[in-house]
Amino acid sequence: MKWAGGKGQLLVRFERYFPPEYSRYFELFLGGGAVFFHLKPEHATLSDTNAELIHLYSMVRDDPAGLMAALDVHAGRRNQKTYFYEVRKQRSEALSPAARAARTVFLNKTCFNGLYRVNSRGEFNVPFGYYRNPTLYSVDAIRRASRALGGAALLAEDFRTAGTRPRGRDFVYLDPPYQPISRTSAFTDYTREGFGEKDQRDLANLFHDLDRRGCFVMLSNSATPMLKELYAEYSQKLLPARRAINSKGSGRGAVDELLVTNY
Numbered sequence: 001m002k003w004a005g006g007k008g009q010l011l012v013r014f015e016r017y018f019p020p021e022y023s024r025y026f027e028l029f030l031g032g033g034a035v036f037f038h039l040k041p042e043h044a045t046l047s048d049t050n051a052e053l054i055h056l057y058s059m060v061r062d063d064p065a066g067l068m069a070a071l072d073v074h075a076g077r078r079n080q081k082t083y084f085y086e087v088r089k090q091r092s093e094a095l096s097p098a099a100r101a102a103r104t105v106f107l108n109k110t111c112f113n114g115l116y117r118v119n120s121r122g123e124f125n126v127p128f129g130y131y132r133n134p135t136l137y138s139v140d141a142i143r144r145a146s147r148a149l150g151g152a153a154l155l156a157e158d159f160r161t162a163g164t165r166p167r168g169r170d171f172v173y174l175d176p177p178y179q180p181i182s183r184t185s186a187f188t189d190y191t192r193e194g195f196g197e198k199d200q201r202d203l204a205n206l207f208h209d210l211d212r213r214g215c216f217v218m219l220s221n222s223a224t225p226m227l228k229e230l231y232a233e234y235s236q237k238l239l240p241a242r243r244a245i246n247s248k249g250s251g252r253g254a255v256d257e258l259l260v261t262n263y
């Protein structure tokens, strides 16, 4: 899946900060799951408030062939604008499990920039992306993802609930929606509720709590003054954002990445 804030590009720079050994793996803001799919831990609990996304991963785990068959239904019309809007307006609860998961992939691969954004009624509202020949899936990628998810529990849960589970020596990776550097600079509308300052503070409290429980905790976020302060007592690394070369407003929107660990 394409995912806003996806960590694929940053993995090489994260690599040396993962704990060398841990018991179970927890990821509370799964999104595209770049870190999970990189580490492929044997015992994992993965969660996100996006129920469509969690449903999709459950299908990938339990019935990859059924998912691919349901995706093939969309293949012939994957670059048609009218078809995109028909699928977008379908109510996911009314679809079969396979069709529901396929709809999520289809919208992700054909909408503008692969964003996932919902309106105040919780309806997906990203416009058509005008890709001429979007790839909906790769058999190999789905099969590999299915194997990686084999031992994983998947839960559509808020981080405050999911955060009650980890215990001593578990590794918890937290990658919340970024705190905006300015009012307009960042995208946090993955969910109807958005992700505001109170959520960032609740998350910092959870970080402290997990630390007290003896977990290994790692958090990535934008390097804002408030966040540096909230996590002042932990180890902080600044990973400079890669700025576009040769572009005029270079640096615009490029935010340094803050990586916090308690180990």
Ligand SMILES: C[S@@+](CC[C@H](N)C(=O)[O-])C[C@H]1O[C@@H](n2cnc3c(N)ncnc32)[C@H](O)[C@@H]1O
Binding pocket: 003, 004, 005, 006, 007, 008, 028, 029, 030, 031, 032, 033, 034, 035, 047, 048, 049, 050, 157, 158, 159, 160, 175, 176, 177, 178, 190, 191, 194, 195, 199
């Ligand atoms: C920055 S993205 C995670 C990106 C992911 N690490 C990747 O590599 O693709 C943040 C995720 O947090 C989820 N989210 C937003 N609010 C949440 C909440 N209150 N509890 C749990 N997940 C939440 C969003 O649905 C989104 O998938």
